[in-house]
Amino acid sequence: MADAVLNGRAVQEDAHRPPPAPVTLRQALPVWLRVAALSFGGPAGQIAVMHRILVEERRWVSEGRFLHALNFCTLLPGPEAQQLATYIGWLMHGTRGGLVAGGLFVLPGLVAIMALSWVYALYGKAGFVAGLFFGLKAAVLAIVIQAVLRIGRKALKGPAMVALAAASFVGIFLLDVPFPLIVLAAGTVGYLGGRAGSRIFAAGAGHGASVQDDGGAYLFGEEQSPQERASAGQTLRVAGIWAALWLAPVLALLALLGPDSVFSLIAVFFSKMAMVTFGGAYAVLSYVAQQAVEQYGWLRPGEMLDGLGMAETTPGPLIMVTQFVGFLAAYRSPGSLPPLLAGTLGGLLTTWVTFAPCFLWIFAGAPSIERLRGNRALAGALSAITAAVVGVILNLAVWFALHTIFAELHPVAAGPIRIDLPVPGSLDPWALALASAALVATFALRLGMLPTLAACSCAGILLHGVGWA
Template identity: 50%
Template sequence: MQIYLENHLSTEDNETTAETISFWQAVLFWLKLGFISFGGPAGQISVMHQELVEQKKWISEKRFMHALNYCMLLPGPEAQQLATYIGWLMHKTKGGLIAGILFVLPSLFILIALSWVYIKFGHVPVIAGLFYGIKPAVTAIVFHATYRIGSKSLKNKFLWFIAALAFIAIFIFNIPFPIIVLLAALTGYLSSKKYPELFSHQTHSASHQSYGKAVIDDDTPIPEHAKFKWSRLAQIIIIAAILWSVPLISLFYIFGWHHTYTQMAWFFTKAALLTFGGAYAVLPYVYQGAVNYYHWLSPTQMIDGLALGESTPGPLIMVVAFVGFIGAYSHQVLGESQFIAGVFGAVIVTWFTFIFSFLFILAGGPIIESTHNQIKFTAPLTAITAAVVGVILNLALFFAYHVLWPKGFAGSFDYIAALITILAMLALFKFNQSVLRVIALSALTGLIIQMLF
């Protein structure tokens, strides 16, 4: 099936010239993207830009960046939402669903397999050595993420102040992440009324480089399906509500409210609505709930899960699949069928984490386009992003503590882990090495150390 996208209308003969993008051609691309989308959001967005804007010319630079700006204002993984948005723009709702699902599906299968290997063979010397080297690398990666997000979002002293307050709130007073988000949003909204200049910077700006005429070009009219209609909005919201509530009610009816599966569904519903600023923003909340409150996995396992998430394709937030698998497997929620329990747990948390990403794009795309540059909408999100920097710094310090003092401050300091952390930070900060390369070299270092000692 093909979609015809009008490029221009001749006023002399009223004939429409159309370009075509095959639906199945798009499906093959989204499938390929799901297997090559390494490098976190920045790497994934770069791959999409290179393929869709520069090479295939399916969408223009301006329209691509316009879509990216929308996704940056939404909770959820922006790279996955960008793929969903472009797929939706090209081939309506089915195109958005295919693009978004295929962006996630390969990493889900890969993480289920790796989670099983981890839980079954994690104590084997070779596997243990690999993870010994990876953990310090993950610590360095989170510090680097703090710097990267902070350098882009903390554009003035006021935003630095919000970041500092957020760090103090979670590090010293252990205030829950959702409350920090709400306070930051309220601060941004109220401050913007008197000092709008504090929130006037743009997250992304489109370059003026031209790669030739695109199928969806700068002057291509908005497709009919992308225009706002109350009836369409209501229909999408109702369908999404059914897709969210029916599985949750079913889990409650079958297992009860306090069962692990039901609590996972409810917890990751809340997590999905708080992921302003990307995966690193929601990781502290996932840690607070999965490690401290529910005890689905240990702090060390959380670090290992993040390492697996960093080294597999797909959005980094897919680390939740690891959390779901390990939590359900370890708690034996289905008795002796531990592997089946783990798979079911991974699928549950993935479903409830990503369903809202599709809702925000399919229902909110036309709305967000009309409100994108209004300060009353952007200021709260700018303040939230600033607060996220402080929260991620807290997460980095948490990782550093568990990696460098594996037995607590009363135990010995791990000098070898500290050295690996420093080398990984040098590779990231000074030499701009990719996350995958840093993880691979750190894993190899850990394996060598394991063999020697």
Template identity: 50%
Template sequence: MTVIDGADRQDGAQPTLSELTAVFARIGCLSFGGPAGQIGMMHRSLVEEKRWISEERFLHALNYCMLLPGPEAQQLATYIGWLVGGIRGGIIAGMLFILPGLFVMIGLSAAYAVFEDTAWLDGLFFGLKAAVLVIVVEAVIRLGRKTLQTGFLRVIAALAFFALFFFGLPFPLVVLGAGLAGLAAAKMGDTPDLPLARTADLPKKRTPLRAIGSLLLWIAIWQAPLFLLWALSAPESLAAMFSFFSRMALVTFGGAYAVLAYVAQVAVEDYAWLHPGEMVDGLALAESTPGPLVLVLSFVGFLVGFREASGLGVIAGGALGAVLVAWATFVPSFIFIFAGAPFIERLRGNAVMSAALSAITAAVVGVILNLALWFGLHVLFTEVAKFSVVPSLGLIVSVPVFSSIDPAAVALFIVSAVLLFRFRLGLVPVLCFCAIAGLALRLSGLV
């Protein structure tokens, strides 16, 4: 098994593929809470507990993933899997980050399509969100302490948070701006000393011909289902759906919410795949499942297959539609990592580019802080209002309706914090405890 960063590793042993599979299977099953929670969970598991990669390597990978379209947490899992296990490790890590949530989404979509009721999900996942919020807070604290070592980097983090929380700027734009600021600072010599990778630790240079060949191969794998649909004379709606979501996968900058409104409009008004309001129900399902929030798109695929490919059987047709959308949506993430990560890794040996990436790292702390605050507001309060501070500048603040505070969620959040910070209990016991507590509270009618 090829390991790319031998000297940059921490003191943990090199994982075997079976160990990598077990760890990422657990992460995939417990990856609730959106990208902030998922990144925090990977940081805790892979850097703090397993010590498979260093803090610097983790952040370097995260910087690159934040610039890409698509689910950054799944791309980060793929990148880290590639670092410690080569191509096979990347495929295993990336797939296991998706598959548990996809299986759950298919099951929930089937229940929705047949029974048209999702209210029972509220009790099942109520407690998990409070526990995940603690994981997010812990990730912000850990990354902030280890990353924001200079005044320049602290300013970058603050500006990134301000741009996201008050102006709602897209993640990639904020991260790219931070990189340019770091590059300018490096040119002026106003950067801290940074640890650079030794030449022996860097991946070998790839010839342009080999890089292009690899890219074309992955693109062919990505679009293979489309040719199969045409060859098998499948319902035209399935091919149209696959083509549409393939295009969406290349422009989903800024996370799932940035593209969901557009997808909902097109799916309802242009293609009539969904009825009005069904996208909201799908979003509720996605927020209650592990994995990337963009899995909500597989809910759309399920309904299309359920209604248009019923010749296979309504459930089988729905499952086919969900898998097709997941393939169109997530395979590009593997392409971005396997094609781009070798070049990104070589930047670790360049002082100027490393300085620019350190600024991006600081911005990422601001990004995760924004995600944590947004997630916290929606976990601890049942109502969050938008307040316009300076309308002419588009300055808008999310403000909780304090009368809507959820005492049960607050209590579970505090208990989770005590268990994690004070008693150092593991993630799985804390998540299981909160899930059971949340379900019990819901069944008893207390929430």
């Protein structure tokens, strides 16, 4: 009770703080670099990092504006966390701000995955790297669990939203319902509720709605307009420019190298993937792995999991694992190029055709979404989708926990239920011990993300070095 009173007082004090001073793009640059450097843990952890830095610490955007942007990004194909950074960068500083925020969000992962791809190609599973991954996974698990709690507390305002989140989790975890169908169902429920005037689906409605979210203490509260307000004609021009930037290299490769070149195959395959990656990285990685291994022969069985380990334990979107796939594809079919050069170009090409569409979706769609912010039906749909996404993030957290602590999972089916259950004998005691220590450090000792990541990384390297992990 005392904690609740203290928290309530803190929230009221925050609500009366003056808004921060205006921020130039140059001043925002180091903050976006910090967001990028801390973007571990997949979409759940990355969204939590952005929320903590941009909403709670810097007070650049209000809770409502943050969730509105997140809701829209959830509807798009591609990595929602990178698109969220792009959206908020655009909101604050126009197209240049979106390019800086979205580009920097990808940069650390691009560099890290490229370096690890070189190590993998030259030395295989180096002991140091394997130990580093082992330790980082334990820390990332704690970050993901913290993210679920943070986002859930902010988004689940009232029993109806909790019920939507629970139904979403059951649907995707137990019944294998496709993510787009979950989003469509939640959006329809929220749209109809908002159109009927129900307060259940109003932004911020329900018990525990934040009094901070009154727009007074933020650079971009509920009333502020984006710095760049595009007309319909300008939006079409922007869409045309980004579509050309995305597809021109693809067409050039097809014309110059032919459709059978590994670079043409990479460009076409991952361009198609960029248009259908609804539901985040996990929803599409099984398809990518199947095509890359069985159809194209770019990877050997099991190598996709090695790439996923790289992406899970380095900053940036999990979909960056596709860069590893593109690297190995070109490395193993270099043509007249040196293998490492071909691999590097293949990885960069994959990254370009994967993320260029993300800028297209945001720069073409954000102006319209901002103009419709006051629409009750749309607000209801987006609020309901946010609640459903909490359930999806919880599903990712459980998936990640099972794959971190157990070496083997067994698929079980019973009627409509489809679930992967852990094999008890495959429990990794050191992984469990490290994950438990990371949870204690995060929730009990409040050590923060970087110290926890560093400590678990060192522990993983030591355990692997002595042969215990």
